Amino acid sequence: MKKYYGNKLAIAVFTLPALSLFSIMVFYPIIQVFYKSFFKWNGLSAGTFIGIDNYLRLFDDKLFYLSNKNGFIFAAVITVFQISVATILALAVSSVKLRGRNVFRIVYFIPVVLSVTVVSQLWLSIYNADTGLLNKFFELIGSSYRQNWLSDRNKAIFAIAVVNAWQWMGYQFALILAGIKSIPTSYYEAAQIDGASPVQAHMKITMPLLAETYKFCLLISVTGGIKAFTEMFIMTSGGPGNSSYTLTYMMYSSAFRSGEFGYGLAAATILVLECLIAILVINRVFKTENTSEGA
Amino acid sequence: MKKLSFSQIFFRIFLWGYAFISLYPLVWMLLYSFKNNEEIFVSNPFGFPKTLRFENYINAWSQYDVPVYFLNSVIVASATVVITIVLAMMFAYATSRMKWRGRNFARTFVALGMFIPVQAVLIPVTRVVQDLGLSGSHWALIVPYTAFNLAFATLVFYGFFVGLPVELEEAACIDGANIFQTFFFVIVPTVKPAIATLGIFTFLNAWNEFILANVLVLDKSLKTLPLGILFFQGQFTTDWGAMGATMVIASLPTVLVYTIFSNQVEKAVTIGGAVKG
Numbered sequence: 043m044k045k046y047y048g049n050k051l052a053i054a055v056f057t058l059p060a061l062s063l064f065s066i067m068v069f070y071p072i073i074q075v076f077y078k079s080f081f082k083w084n085g086l087s088a089g090t091f092i093g094i095d096n097y098l099r100l101f102d103d104k105l106f107y108l109s110n111k112n113g114f115i116f117a118a119v120i121t122v123f124q125i126s127v128a129t130i131l132a133l134a135v136s137s138v139k140l141r142g143r144n145v146f147r148i149v150y151f152i153p154v155v156l157s158v159t160v161v162s163q164l165w166l167s168i169y170n171a172d173t174g175l176l177n178k179f180f181e182l183i184g185s186s187y188r189q190n191w192l193s194d195r196n197k198a199i200f201a202i203a204v205v206n207a208w209q210w211m212g213y214q215f216a217l218i219l220a221g222i223k224s225i226p227t228s229y230y231e232a233a234q235i236d237g238a239s240p241v242q243a244h245m246k247i248t249m250p251l252l253a254e255t256y257k258f259c260l261l262i263s264v265t266g267g268i269k270a271f272t273e274m275f276i277m278t279s280g281g282p283g284n285s286s287y288t289l290t291y292m293m294y295s296s297a298f299r300s301g302e303f304g305y306g307l308a309a310a311t312i313l314v315l316e317c318l319i320a321i322l323v324i325n326r327v328f329k330t331e332n333t334s335e336g337a
Numbered sequence: 338m339k340k341l342s343f344s345q346i347f348f349r350i351f352l353w354g355y356a357f358i359s360l361y362p363l364v365w366m367l368l369y370s371f372k373n374n375e376e377i378f379v380s381n382p383f384g385f386p387k388t389l390r391f392e393n394y395i396n397a398w399s400q401y402d403v404p405v406y407f408l409n410s411v412i413v414a415s416a417t418v419v420i421t422i423v424l425a426m427m428f429a430y431a432t433s434r435m436k437w438r439g440r441n442f443a444r445t446f447v448a449l450g451m452f453i454p455v456q457a458v459l460i461p462v463t464r465v466v467q468d469l470g471l472s473g474s475h476w477a478l479i480v481p482y483t484a485f486n487l488a489f490a491t492l493v494f495y496g497f498f499v500g501l502p503v504e505l506e507e508a509a510c511i512d513g514a515n516i517f518q519t520f521f522f523v524i525v526p527t528v529k530p531a532i533a534t535l536g537i538f539t540f541l542n543a544w545n546e547f548i549l550a551n552v553l554v555l556d557k558s559l560k561t562l563p564l565g566i567l568f569f570q571g572q573f574t575t576d577w578g579a580m581g582a583t584m585v586i587a588s589l590p591t592v593l594v595y596t597i598f599s600n601q602v603e604k605a606v607t608i609g610g611a612v613k614g
Contacts, residue, residue, distance in 0.1 A: 046506065047436045052516045056435075057443060060428035060487055064447050066469075067484030071461035072453050078461070085460075131355055134348035148599055149356045152363065155591040155602070157545035159563040160584045164366050167577070173378040175365060182383075212359070216603045240344055269456045272547050276567065290456040297460050298552065310457045317454060 075314070079307040085297065089304060096308035106309070109287045112199045113316075116288065117267020119203035120210065125259055128214035133244055136222045147219070151212035158209070162276035165205045166192075169277075192278050195285040202273045202286060206266070214259045221255035222248060257328040264320045268313065289313045370394070370581030377577050393578035394586070403583055405558060406565030410544055410587075412475050413561055417482040417543040418536050424483065425490035425535075426528070430520055432491075433498035434506070444495065450488025455548055463552050477553045478561070482543050490535050497528045537598050538605035541591055562587040 079096055083089030100106050131150060135143055153161065168175040169191040177188045191201045225248065233243040271290035278286045280295065287295075289309055297306035369377045370393055371386040381387065397403045431437075432444040455462075462481055471477040505527070509519040525532075547563040554560055560568060566583060595602050 046510055046516055046519075047434065049435070049516050050437075052520075053431050053435055053437050055517075056427040056431035056520075060424040060447060060491065061443060063424065063480070063484050064450060064487055066465060067462065067481050068450050068453055068458065068488075069446070071458035071465060074461035074464075075458055085464075127355065130348075130351055134352050138345060138348045138352065140349070140352070144599075146352055146356055147603075148596060149360050151599070151603065152592060152595065153359060155541055155545075155595040156363075156588050157547065157563045157566075157591075159545075159547050159566045160588050163566055163580075163584060164362055167369075168362060168365075173382075175362075175382065178382045208358070208362075220603065240342075265454070269454050271456055275551075293456070294459065303460055306460055310460065313454065314457045317457075318452065321452070 072314070075307050075310045078304060079311045081304045083304040083307075084301050085303040092304070096305050099305065100308050100312065105284055105287055105292060106289075108284060109289045109292045109309075110316075112286060113268045113270060113288050115199050115267075116203045116206070116270045117264045119200060120207040120267055121260065121263040123204075123207040124211045124214045124263055125256070127211055128218050128259070131215050132218040132222055133248070135219060137240060147216075150215050153209045154212045154216075156209070158272045159276060161205060161209045162273050165208075166277050169201060193282050195282055198278050198282060198286045199274075202270075202277055203267075205273055205277070206270065210263075210266070213262070217255055217259055218252065221252045225251050253328055257324060260324050261321060264324065265317045268316050268320060289316070366581055367585055370578060370585045372578055372581075374577055390578060393576075393582040396576065397579040397582040397586065401579060401583065402557075402560075402565065402568075403586060406560055406562045407586065409475065409559055410561040413478045413482065414540050414543040416475065416479045417486065418539045420479065420483045421486045421490050421539050422532055422535060425487055426494050426525065426532075427520070428487075429491045429494035429498055430524060433495050434501070444491070447491050448488055450485065451492070455485055459548065459552060462549065466553055472553070473556055473559070475559065477559070478543075478546075478550055481549055481553070482546060485549075486539050486542060490539065493531060493535055494528065497531045498524070501527060533598075534601050534605045537594060537601055540594065541602070544591055 078089065080091060080093060081089035082092045082095070131146075135146055140146075167173075171177060171188070171190040171193070174191070176191065180187045189197070192198050229247050230243050233247060238246065268288075269290055270288045271294065274280055274286045274288060274291055275294070280287045280291050290313060293306040293309040293313065295306075296302045296309060365383070368384070368386060371389045371391070372381065372393075373390060376382075376386060428443075428447065432440045466472060466477050466481060469480075471480055501524070505523055506519055509523045514522070544561075545563060546561075550561055550564050554564060557568075566580075566587060
């Protein structure tokens with residue numbers, strides 16, 4: 043068996059394809075991102091080493107701060123919306139005695155399997171100022187609350203975030219529902235015997251036991267906010283003006299529109315760092331919470 | 338009959354209310370794919386079309402290159418699924434059950450991919466695809482899609498392989514099978530459920546992918562559906578019915594896959610949770 047498990051040829055055949063593909067397409071590019079962010083580079087020539095100039099310029103760029111602010115707004119909107127709605131729906135689906143519960147599950151999850159392009163395009167027509175569903179709806183109920191949803195500098199980013207929140211709510215819903223299902227029903231029976239109401243039972247049993255699930259939900263929505271791109275690319279092209287720029291959008295337009303690849307890569311490096319910091323912080327917060335509970 | 342408690346009533350209202358919010362935009366899209374512009378914008382924006390205009394679908398399919406986009410999506414998504422699963426399975430097997438130095442390092446190395454956002458490496462990936470001469474073919478998407486799906490797939494397969502009993506291989510070995518035969522005929526069949534789950538998961542990812550495709554595909558004849566829909570926006574903003582039809586066509590495969598395999602899809606999502614946390 044030792045010979046069997048140590049078969050060098052087999053090890054090579056099994057690992058080399060995945061290893062080389064990963065190294066060339068994922069690992070080498072991420073190294074390039076860090077390395078080339080220290081260059082003035084137009085994407086064609088070798089570029090010139092300029093030290094941290096790209097970063098200095100970035101930290102001096104108003105657009106960089108606007109992009110980060112938008113990423114933060116985006117993350118905040120989707121986190122609050124998705125986690126609260128998903129929690130209520132998951133509790134509802136798991137506790138209400140209702141026929142056709144599976145139909146509800148499917149209905150909530152369907153937007154997740156659609157392409158972001160389809161969803162963005164769809165909401166573009168929903169938000170359309172003259173002919174869109176939303177304004178038509180306000181017309182129908184006799185309200186004058188018509189808006190140019192996507193062409194208002196201050197509102198555009200919120201309007202876009204709502205689209206993402208709507209599309210991916212079902213994802214968090216599925217996660218939380220799976221978490222609830224994994225809790226043994228005997229816990230709730232015990233709580234019931236002790237005279238706890240269903241709401242109390244959920245606050246004292248469900249929520250603490252779902253800490254891991256919530257950690258993951260938070261990781262997805264916070265990093266999702268930092269990385270946001272496609273929705274603004276399709277719905278507003280970063281506008282009106284630059285008002286719905288995000289870090290990814292900034293990277294994209296520096297590189298593919300202005301040909302400033304080095305500058306774009308500095309933005310990409312910050313993007314990676316922000317995601318890593320978010321992951322570390324969220325893990326840390328949940329860790330201390332768990333240990334303090336145990337103590 | 339027991340009276341409904343307050344929480345039961347609240348939950349019911351919420352369930353139905355959000356079901357409407359979740360579904361109505363999609364129903365609206367489906368309905369307007371059967372309408373003409375006049376109905377969509379003026380006379381009948383909310384309700385059922387007066388006549389079902391199937392010609393929108395015929396127009397989308399025959400005039401606007403939709404079959405080309407559809408075929409490209411099918412090719413790219415299926416190739417990505419097959420290659421990702423084969424490579425991930427082999428790699429996970431070698432790192433989970435075979436004994437060699439550096440296997441933990443190799444496993445962690447590939448798992449790093451979980452933390453690398455596609456958005457961040459967009460620029461260098463474009464260069465690599467060009468340098469490898471993949472531009473101008475379906476491989477320009479298949480190769481990077483596979484690479485970016487590997488990390489998750491290897492982690493999932495690793496989880497399955499680690500738990501298998503050694504007796505599986507011992508028995509095969511005694512029967513005279515070599516390691517390749519054992520892998521393909523004994524080990525692979527034991528993880529069929531994982532293959533199905535990951536297959537669906539990878540298919541959905543590849544079918545809907547936009548960010549990479551947007552910079553990697555320049556050739557009109559290689560565009561996938563998510564790109565095709567955008568192209569449509571620029572060219573034929575006047576024909577909303579046909580655009581609606583295209584969006585329905587683009588969504589149909591994933592919605593069908595989901596409604597048929599809903600449990601599997603949700604399972605894929607939740608193992609994603611366990612792995613990433």
